[in-house]
Amino acid sequence: MKNTSNKTQEDLSQAFHKHEFLLYYQPQWDIKEKKIKGVEALIRWNHPRQGIINPAPYFEHAQEESWIVPLGEWILEESCRTNKLWQTQGYQPIAMSVNLFPQHFYHPHLFKWIEQVLERTQLDPHYLDLEITELTIMDDIPRINKILNRIKGKGIRIAIDDFGTGYTSIRYLKDFPINILKIDQSFIQVLPQDQRYAEVVTHIIGVAHQFDIIVIAEGIETWPQLEFLIQQQCDMAQGYFISEPLPADQVVSLLNPQFENS
Secondary structure: OHHHHHHHHHHHHHHHHOOOEEEEEEEEEEOOOOEEEEEEEEEEEEEOOOEEEOOHHHHOOOOOOOOHHHHHHHHHHHHHHHHHHHHHOOEOOOEEEEEOOHHHHOOOOHHHHHHHHHHHHOOOHHHEEEEEEHHHHOOOHHHHHHHHHHHHOOOOEEEEEEEOOOOOOHHHHHHOOOOEEEEOHHHHOOOOOOHHHHHHHHHHHHHHHHOOOEEEEOOOOOHHHHHHHHHOOOOEEOOOOOOOOEOHHHHHHHOOEHHHHO
């Protein structure tokens, strides 16, 4: 097993240095306005034998690898550059959601790095959402709060990803400068049949709204799931029922022109 893991990490390292990674973007649908208001940048691997695959499951065992930090930097810059390009092509601005690796969150040059990316890409920080996991924010609450407040002070929105799978209690929401909460797909995919999960999701949406936090439901695959979320006044929907992750040149067909409502 160890040899297999080592081989996988070696393959990932070579993939990074051979520029085999690329980004796909999964649309986020505003339930009230009924249009795409954001996308999440998702990494894909153009594998020489398997084609386009999702390498994210392998990253859990690659946290100490030297290429992880520069890979995350590339993801942020490429996604910001793409979002700015869509704007210059005449599409209404949308939010670009990017996942931060834990290594970046604690990196001493995090803020300088973010500022440099925004300066190089000329993307308004209000169109950038940075996602962090529950485990990350619960690691050291005072320190995490300081970092999050500094990021938010730049005009960037903060999102908690996969909410419900870690150790974050609903009561902690008031303790963090959070703009967006993403309910994990494991809660969504059993809706609306599982009454217990339905009650939990309804409660999460209600409490989040009390703190003016936007709620995004992940992993929506059916109309009944979306219908339930509409009834509970969830803010945004993400999942294959809305759209699968797409290459950048296919996303634009779903975006609205700047002049559409003028």
